[in-house]
Amino acid sequence: MRNFRSLGIAACAAIALSAGCVKGCGGREVSVGLGGDLGVQVKLDVRSLMNGLRVIMIEDRASPIVSYQSWYRVGSVDEEPGKTGLAHLFEHLMFKGTEKYPAKQFFMQLEAKGAEVNAYTTRDYTVYYENLLPELLPKAIEMEADRMLNLKLDEETLQTERLVVLEERRLRTDNSPDGRVTEAMWAQAFRVHPYGWPVIGWPRDLVQLKLEDLVSFYREHYQPANAALVIVGNFDPKATFELIERHYGSLKSGPRPERKIPAEPEQQEERRMVLRDRVQGQKLAWGYPVSSADQDDSYALDVLANILFSGTSSRGYRRLVEEKDLALGVSGSAYTPTYPGLMVIQVMMKGGLAAELAEAELANLFSEVQSAEVTAEEISVAVRQLTVQTIDSVRTPQGLAQLVGVVNSVFGNPQRVSEDIQKYLKVTAADVKRVAQKYLVPNRRTVVTLVPGDAS
Amino acid sequence: MKTALRLAIGFFAAGFALSASAAGFQLPTPKIEKLPNGLTIVWFAGEKLPVVDFSLLVRAGYRDDPAGKSGVSELVAATLDRGAGGMTERQIAREIEKLGASRSATTGDDSFVLGLHGLSIDGERLLEMLSILALKPTFAESEVRKEHTRLKDRWSRLGDYSENLAALAYHRWMAADTVYGRGSFLSMKEFDAVGPTDVVAFHKRHFVPERAVLVLVGRLDEAKTRGWVEKHFGGWAPGGAEAASAAFKYRSPLVPKADERGTVVVVDRPGLTQAQVRIGWHAPAIKSPEHYPLVVGNSILGEFFHSRLNSLIRDKLGLTYGIGSGVTHAMELDTLSISAATQNDQVGKLLVKTREVMKELGSQGVSPEEVAQAREYLRGSFALGTATLGAVASRWLGGYLFGLGPDYLNEFVPRISAIQAPEVSAVFAKGFAFERAAIVVAGDAKLVVPVLKAAGFPKVRVLTAQQFM
Numbered sequence: 001m002r003n004f005r006s007l008g009i010a011a012c013a014a015i016a017l018s019a020g021c022v023k024g025c026g027g028r029e030v031s032v033g034l035g036g037d038l039g040v041q042v043k044l045d046v047r048s049l050m051n052g053l054r055v056i057m058i059e060d061r062a063s064p065i066v067s068y069q070s071w072y073r074v075g076s077v078d079e080e081p082g083k084t085g086l087a088h089l090f091e092h093l094m095f096k097g098t099e100k101y102p103a104k105q106f107f108m109q110l111e112a113k114g115a116e117v118n119a120y121t122t123r124d125y126t127v128y129y130e131n132l133l134p135e136l137l138p139k140a141i142e143m144e145a146d147r148m149l150n151l152k153l154d155e156e157t158l159q160t161e162r163l164v165v166l167e168e169r170r171l172r173t174d175n176s177p178d179g180r181v182t183e184a185m186w187a188q189a190f191r192v193h194p195y196g197w198p199v200i201g202w203p204r205d206l207v208q209l210k211l212e213d214l215v216s217f218y219r220e221h222y223q224p225a226n227a228a229l230v231i232v233g234n235f236d237p238k239a240t241f242e243l244i245e246r247h248y249g250s251l252k253s254g255p256r257p258e259r260k261i262p263a264e265p266e267q268q269e270e271r272r273m274v275l276r277d278r279v280q281g282q283k284l285a286w287g288y289p290v291s292s293a294d295q296d297d298s299y300a301l302d303v304l305a306n307i308l309f310s311g312t313s314s315r316g317y318r319r320l321v322e323e324k325d326l327a328l329g330v331s332g333s334a335y336t337p338t339y340p341g342l343m344v345i346q347v348m349m350k351g352g353l354a355a356e357l358a359e360a361e362l363a364n365l366f367s368e369v370q371s372a373e374v375t376a377e378e379i380s381v382a383v384r385q386l387t388v389q390t391i392d393s394v395r396t397p398q399g400l401a402q403l404v405g406v407v408n409s410v411f412g413n414p415q416r417v418s419e420d421i422q423k424y425l426k427v428t429a430a431d432v433k434r435v436a437q438k439y440l441v442p443n444r445r446t447v448v449t450l451v452p453g454d455a456s
Numbered sequence: 457m458k459t460a461l462r463l464a465i466g467f468f469a470a471g472f473a474l475s476a477s478a479a480g481f482q483l484p485t486p487k488i489e490k491l492p493n494g495l496t497i498v499w500f501a502g503e504k505l506p507v508v509d510f511s512l513l514v515r516a517g518y519r520d521d522p523a524g525k526s527g528v529s530e531l532v533a534a535t536l537d538r539g540a541g542g543m544t545e546r547q548i549a550r551e552i553e554k555l556g557a558s559r560s561a562t563t564g565d566d567s568f569v570l571g572l573h574g575l576s577i578d579g580e581r582l583l584e585m586l587s588i589l590a591l592k593p594t595f596a597e598s599e600v601r602k603e604h605t606r607l608k609d610r611w612s613r614l615g616d617y618s619e620n621l622a623a624l625a626y627h628r629w630m631a632a633d634t635v636y637g638r639g640s641f642l643s644m645k646e647f648d649a650v651g652p653t654d655v656v657a658f659h660k661r662h663f664v665p666e667r668a669v670l671v672l673v674g675r676l677d678e679a680k681t682r683g684w685v686e687k688h689f690g691g692w693a694p695g696g697a698e699a700a701s702a703a704f705k706y707r708s709p710l711v712p713k714a715d716e717r718g719t720v721v722v723v724d725r726p727g728l729t730q731a732q733v734r735i736g737w738h739a740p741a742i743k744s745p746e747h748y749p750l751v752v753g754n755s756i757l758g759e760f761f762h763s764r765l766n767s768l769i770r771d772k773l774g775l776t777y778g779i780g781s782g783v784t785h786a787m788e789l790d791t792l793s794i795s796a797a798t799q800n801d802q803v804g805k806l807l808v809k810t811r812e813v814m815k816e817l818g819s820q821g822v823s824p825e826e827v828a829q830a831r832e833y834l835r836g837s838f839a840l841g842t843a844t845l846g847a848v849a850s851r852w853l854g855g856y857l858f859g860l861g862p863d864y865l866n867e868f869v870p871r872i873s874a875i876q877a878p879e880v881s882a883v884f885a886k887g888f889a890f891e892r893a894a895i896v897v898a899g900d901a902k903l904v905v906p907v908l909k910a911a912g913f914p915k916v917r918v919l920t921a922q923q924f925m
């Protein structure tokens with residue numbers, strides 16, 4: 001399953017294109033087959049408004065609900081040093097109301113009628129979603145269009161929401177051993193690229209963000225040309241698109257913001273950090289820089305990660321947990337987002353054992369996949385696992401909308417969802433060996449170890 | 457936090473075709489059959505995607521651990537796939553994972569679920585593997601010992617996470633004097649007394665067809681699947697009628713007694729900058745006439761973003777990232793719980809403000825407008841929560857085990873729609889005085905305790921994670 005995200009939010013997978021067609025009204029309707037020959041089809045209806053807003057619709061009358069998702073191509077990569085956490089804090093403020101729909105109206109108008117209303121921010125994009133009964137869809141469209149350009153921001157709201165975000169940070173990172181390890185890993189691995197700072201932001205920056213920072217951020221990034229709507233479920237595409245045209249069509253859009261992201265220089269040395277916390281056992285995390293999602297290496301990396309770490313029959317689990325009895329658990333996956341990402345391996349050490357023991361075994365494992373090809377059966381198992389994960393990820397309208405949204409956001413083309421299974425099927429043992437040799441290089445490794453001790 | 461049935465129900469999550477939409481929909485009800493050996497088969501067929509979930513539920517859980525040997529059911533769950541039907545642990549793992557499938561074994565207060573999830577085309581092999589794991593586990597002594605050691609290692613780390621600490625202490629308090637009083641395990645010392653013979657005995661006693669329900673969810677060919685069920689489960693020998701356990705009630709000496717309400721239990725974990733808070737009461741049972749008024753009342757209190765708790769404590773005061781309430785049910789324990797996390801120096805204020813909310817609910821009740829809104833919320837969220845076949849199956853099974861009848865799910869919306877404000881107000885007036893609440897805070901005691909005392913909570917009992925293990 002392709003990992004496009006990197007903030008502990010569920011990752012997504014992709015599906016295979018089986019046929020395509022173009023229809024009128026400027027729309028492009030594409031029939032997509034799920035999971036190769038497993039016999040499930042969905043139709044992507046892709047359109048654009050004159051102001052640049054992209055609309056992607058998938059009608060599924062078998063579902064009793066609709067997922068309406070607004071995807072903005074803005075995340076923590078669009079921040080600058082000293083203003084980290086801006087994208088996420090702003091996401092909170094998007095629920096604070098407009099002139100037409102004052103604060104809490106999103107909840108009064110939609111959540112109070114059973115809709116699930118929420119949002120999340122990642123390094124690359126920000127998503128606002130409503131999972132709701134079909135009868136609520138027109139109101140969701142109207143309210144999302146309204147807050148795209150008419151949000152009201154004030155100092156008092158900012159102050160309160162800043163406190164909430166600081167509590168969120170304490171919850172997810174400061175008081176979470178796992179959160180601390182993850183934050184340290186990305187900060188050590190990315191010293192120039194914005195992936196190095198946490199999406200939630202550094203506390204010293206959060207307390208200094210000013211209202212004008214947020215207003216400026218809003219004006220630059222929240223506009224039709226920088227957004228896409230993804231709608232999946234029980235709705236009428238024609239009537240829905242008419243509603244979207246009515247509410248979004250008149251919104252003026254500036255130019256799509258150009259991203260000027262500094263590239264991360266190639267890592268030339270192993271980086272190490274030791275964290276201490278009041279924990280009962282050691283934890284180890286290894287990170288290696290890997291490709292971005294749009295590189296075909298990402299498919300071989302996913303297959304490699306599955307062979308090494310997916311399931312209790314994987315090579316990594318067998319070696320560290322069962323054979324050497326060093327660890328209680330091991331996991332690993334390749335995060336390949338919009339820009340070059342990170343393959344992260346995490347090991348929960350058995351009580352009383354030092355992380356160095358796992359390091360030696362991991363090094364042996366990696367050496368093995370670099371020196372000899374994995375078996376055809378291992379590749380077959382990995383691809384089968386990825387196929388099931390892909391199907392599982394689209395079992396709900398919100399899951400399918402999320403998949404299409406992330407593919408559109410990362411690749412700029414929602415029809416790219418069609419390619420992944422086919423590309424996984426083409427991965428060879430030689431590809432796996434090649435990416436292992438290319439990316440699992442000791443002097444590009446970042447190592448974070450969590451050991452029992454005083455966190456202060 | 458949503459209203460939940462505290463059952464270990466499998467990992468269903470399938471999409472399905474629902475014939476009608478929105479308000480008036482009728483949820484699918486399953487076909488129920490029984491094999492001659494007493495095994496109940498529940499069918500939820502109709503998935504649009506080519507996947508299946510097969511789960512075997514056994515009516516046995518923590519409550520059924522023998523006296524002095526809590527943790528047995530957890531050890532059974534950990535050991536079932538460590539060898540079965542002549543296959544080694546490694547062979548089992550490979551056999552399932554090569555299908556791209558996944559497996560789970562979970563135990564809870566009242567029930568135990570073994571589940572397999574994979575592609576429909578692998579249905580027969582998945583069902584066969586489920587029967588092998590459930591009916592033919594080897595329980596080799598070396599494997600049981602290995603998992604015993606691993607479970608102890610994992611449990612020793614519960615204190616690494618403040619939310620686990622809070623949950624552990626809170627459960628011990630709320631479950632005191634019930635058959636769930638020991639939790640999943642009472643202590644390392646007691647678990648040390650558990651061995652392979654206990655695992656074998658638990659399995660033999662409880663894994664019998666008369667106490668089991670096989671739930672089949674997904675894209676299924678019913679005729680073929682029925683044949684596979686008969687082939688792989690038809691030979692399961694009945695266990696007889698005596699299987700029910702002699703569950704007994706237990707009270708941890710650590711938690712305050714009934715006449716010590718008002719005491720705040722602080723579980724100390726030095727170094728934390730944020731404390732986890734749990735507040736709770738025993739609640740009306742799921743079959744009680746007060747159940748549906750409580751479901752509506754819980755929504756108003758803390759289930760959705762616009763609830764009273766969240767509006768005041770997060771949205772207005774910025775004290776927490778999230779505060780919520782929920783109603784949970786086990787066969788013999790029902791609770792209303794509030795959960796939040798806040799920085800150490802705000803714990804007192806959070807409790808004071810929560811007390812104000814509860815006091816206002818108890819003395820002034822709720823308005824008809826709030827109840828109307830909550831009804832609408834519940835109607836809509838119920839539709840969302842049952843939008844997949846797996847979700848329907850999971851909820852249906854919960855009701856089935858509570859003996860709520862086959863139409864339980866389709867009665868939910870009409871029952872909720874009939875609730876009026878006076879009924880909700882009466883529930884709050886009667887049962888949920890803040891002074892009678894169990895209050896647990898997991899955090900840095902040297903920082904939290906002075907804050908609590910300054911806020912008017914003088915009775916504080918400081919405990920450690922080790923004391924709970």
